[in-house]
Amino acid sequence: MTTTSVAPRKRAKGIGLITHQLRYEQLAYWRNPPAAFFTFLFPLMFLVLFASLNKGQTIELNGKKLSYNQYFVPGILAYGVMGACFSNLAMTLSNRREFGQLKRKRATPLPAWALIGGLIASSIVISLVLVIVTFGAGIGLYGVVISASRIPAIAVALILGAACFCAVGIALQTLIPNADAAPAVVNFTLLPLTFISGVWFPVPDSSFLAKVAEAFPVRHFVTALFDATNGPGSGGFATKDLLWLAGWLVLGTVVAVRRFRWEPGRR
Amino acid sequence: MAAAVEVRGLTKSYGNVHAVRGIDLTVEPGSVTAVLGPNGAGKTTTMEILEGFRDRDAGEVRVLGLDPGSNGKELRERLGIVLQETAAEAYLTPREVLAMHARYYPHPRDVDEVIALVGLTEKARARVKTLSGGQKRRLDVGLGIIGDPELLFLDEPTTGFDPTARRSAWEVIRGLTGGGTTIVLTTHYIDEAQALADNVVVIAAGRVVAEGPPAVITAAQHSLATVTFLLPEGVTVGDLPVQGTVSSSGLVEITLAPADEVPVVHRLTGWALERGVPLQDLRVSRAGLEDAYLALVAETGDAVDVPA
Known part of the structure; x- marks a missing residue:
């Protein structure tokens, strides 16, 4: 980017303050190769790898046959949204706290809600791009079929999932001692859960690992998105899973608000 | 005219460490006050209480007539704060960072004017991560003044600078005082206090050990x-x-x-x-201020160690 216009010299307020922050968050995100690679290109790379390798394969799920990609595309999209929301927020906030950027913002009149709101809005924009690219590639390249009647259910699952993982990401960040530990904590919590939650391949409901995964939000997000695209019935709303996501959203929000710190802890 | 900063009997402890043990301080509007002291003397703790970042244990504190402990929000619109650590967004340009901050304030200064004032015109469109330490620090000062503050806090503005960078930073700070901004800065460089300040407050072991214009401190202490x-x-x-x-x-x-x-x-x-x-x-x-300062600090014994 070679030219940038200077923002008009009018004070930003309310929602305008969030869009103001969003603009600079987006600039900073796309210019930061590690961040953009880790949370944006990573899920797309896995989409291409897994979907290409398993093209034409069928799997059996709960006695029903379906193509691997019809199963996998909603799962990898859930993974992408979790990266853009959960991993992105947890790592960005850990870094900014450690390197004094949060404290720097606190020295200005920018309210905390606008700072966090801008970051969440940025995560949502990244998620939206991932939704478009993932579903676009799924339908265009990998023969995934999505019924138009399921769009409301897909939207609900995505919105609730994104909100939940934003909240949980900010909450987890408050438990991360320093920026060095952030990638390890984020991957250690998210990656194993994606395996037992059915992101990459089905994990039968009756299995022990699925029971463990039930306690965490990842499996519920994957299931909600899978049911929205492929599930039985007319609407595709996985009510139980959506409620679990809402529960984690509340828990994450409470922890995030209570434990949020502007400065690194004393060492 | 009311004082820009008025502090009476300020104390603050971290556990058993008494970082600030009863500090009195008055800063006249439009003046430059240097808070001078060795590391761990309580300078930063005092500044952070004035800036509203920390609670105090006891004492009266008024900054622009407001209590930073309870009016932090209102105060931040009228204050400029340059913290000890540099912390601008690495992947944005100085121009973008300043434009982003400008809109947080009710009456910000012009972005280009501030860029010119802190001498970053040539680097205005370079990523912050490519700036030198001195340039980043000048961006910090730019962020401190973008909201056109009535009062500017500078916490060790030139620590780690080479002599040339220090001189150019002094020029920037002198340029600000021309506009009538009140400045409170901390430093452990005596020459910096001497070069910039109308008033010097020497802090050692959490107490004010001397206060006055640089020349008066010198004369009183070491005649x-x-x-x-x-x-x-x-x-x-x-x-x-x-x-x-x-x-x-x-x-x-x-x-x-x-x-x-x-x-x-x-x-x-x-x-x-x-x-x-x-x-x-x-x-x-x-004897210069340096001798006076060293004598003063030596009198109070070893400075108290405060966790950073």
Whole structure:
């Protein structure tokens, strides 16, 4: 980017303050190769790898046959949204706290809600791009079929999932001692859960690992998105899973608000 | 006019560490006040209480007439704060970072004007991560003044600078005072306090040990003058009309109280004229702020260690 216009010299307020922050968050995100690679290109790379390798394969799920990609595309999209929301927020906030950027913002009149709101809005924009690219590639390249009647259910699952993982990401960040530990904590919590939650391949409901995964939000997000695209019935709303996501959203929000710190802890 | 900063009996402890033990401070509007002290003296703790980042244990604090402990939000619109650590967004440009911050304030300064003021015009469109340490620090100062503050806090603005970068930072700070901004800065560089401040507050071990214009502190603390010259050939110290000591290199040193300065120099030069001997390298020097500061800090003993 070679030219940038200077923002008009009018004070930003309310929602305008969030869009103001969003603009600079987006600039900073796309210019930061590690961040953009880790949370944006990573899920797309896995989409291409897994979907290409398993093209034409069928799997059996709960006695029903379906193509691997019809199963996998909603799962990898859930993974992408979790990266853009959960991993992105947890790592960005850990870094900014450690390197004094949060404290720097606190020295200005920018309210905390606008700072966090801008970051969440940025995560949502990244998620939206991932939704478009993932579903676009799924339908265009990998023969995934999505019924138009399921769009409301897909939207609900995505919105609730994104909100939940934003909240949980900010909450987890408050438990991360320093920026060095952030990638390890984020991957250690998210990656194993994606395996037992059915992101990459089905994990039968009756299995022990699925029971463990039930306690965490990842499996519920994957299931909600899978049911929205492929599930039985007319609407595709996985009510139980959506409620679990809402529960984690509340828990994450409470922890995030209570434990949020502007400065690194004393060492 | 009310003081820009008024502090009475400020105390703050971290556990058993008494970082600030009863500080009084008055900052006049439009002035530059330097808070001088060794590391761990309580400078940063005091600043952070004034900035509203930390609670205090006891004492009265008024910043622009407001209590930073309870009016932090209102205060932040009228304050500029430059923290000890540099922390601008690495992947944005100085121009973008300043434009982003400008819209947080009710009456911000012009972005380009601030860029020019802090001397970053050439780097305005470079990523922050490519700036040198000194340039990043000047961006910090730019962020401190973008909201056109009535009062600017600068916490160790030039620590880690090379001498050239320090001079150019001083120029920037002097430029701000022309606009009537009140400035409170902390430093452990004596020359910085001397170069910039109207008023110096020396803090050691959590207390104010001296306060006043740099010249007054020097005079009050260390009023002795020293006369030095090279001992003329063929003359011994005993021949001199005044008491002095001589070093192995032949340098005579005479320490004087201020009142004796003129008579002693008069007697010495009169004697030299009479005898027809030169007084090579004759010098009358007075203790600088540095000597005064070191003496003051030494009096209070070792500074208290405060976790950073």
